[in-house]
Amino acid sequence: MAGHSKWKNIQHRKGRQDAAKGKIFTKLSKEIFAAVRSAGDDPTTNTRLRLAIAKAKDANMPNDNIDRTIKKASGDTEGVSYEELTYEGYGPGGAAVMVEVLTDNKNRSAAEVRLAFNKNGGNLGENGCVSFLFERKGFLILDREKAGISEDELMLAVIEAGADELESSENEFEVMTAPDEFESVKSALEEQGFTFLNAEVTQMPQTYAELARADAENMIKLIDMLEDNDDVQNVYHNFELMEEHYEN
Structure with a gap:
């Protein structure tokens, strides 16, 4: 295949996750919790839960953690409710960015996502501005x-x-x-x-954005800042990561 490897974008995220197992386990637990609350605790009938469990196991999350989260979500846990939100915007150089959030405080999440964009040369856009x-x-x-x-x-x-x-x-x-x-x-x-x-x-x-070195460095900072946020579940972008972007 000519051109870039899509896997490089995934590798960057997984490398970040591997460096912070506690943080990724927190995010995976929230996804499992929300999946159970949305469609029940049986993974044979709840596709979202089945995929969340598979993702947790791929990240080497202990089975006890998975089972405990499912049981907690299945119980009468009051005061715990997560809202799913998607933010869209542009990173430095105009690269498209989608941010999936699972949060118990949407005002906090909105402010923190906006700050990440503003601090790293991007700007948050309207819903639908890049999802296509x-x-x-x-x-x-x-x-x-x-x-x-x-x-x-x-x-x-x-x-x-x-x-x-x-x-x-x-x-x-x-x-x-x-x-x-x-x-x-x-x-x-x-x-x-x-x-x-x-x-x-x-x-x-569906298309990829090639960025100048300075924009690429700021784009990586934006992605990292977003992924460091406990409310952020996934960050998708069309920035074409290249080997030279990792050079010091």
């Missing part, structure tokens, strides 16, 4: 070397599994699916012995 640039997709990444098969062989496997698209970069295979097909495709590939560097339902940018 993204498409919700299932996204699975395989290490090219560990996959142990050619791109053509894998193409047949992912088509048979029901995936929409396969792309390849130097080190990875990137599999895209419809959101509703994500779990079945993942299971089908796992049954064939494949393991994943990453597997999630996410918002995929």
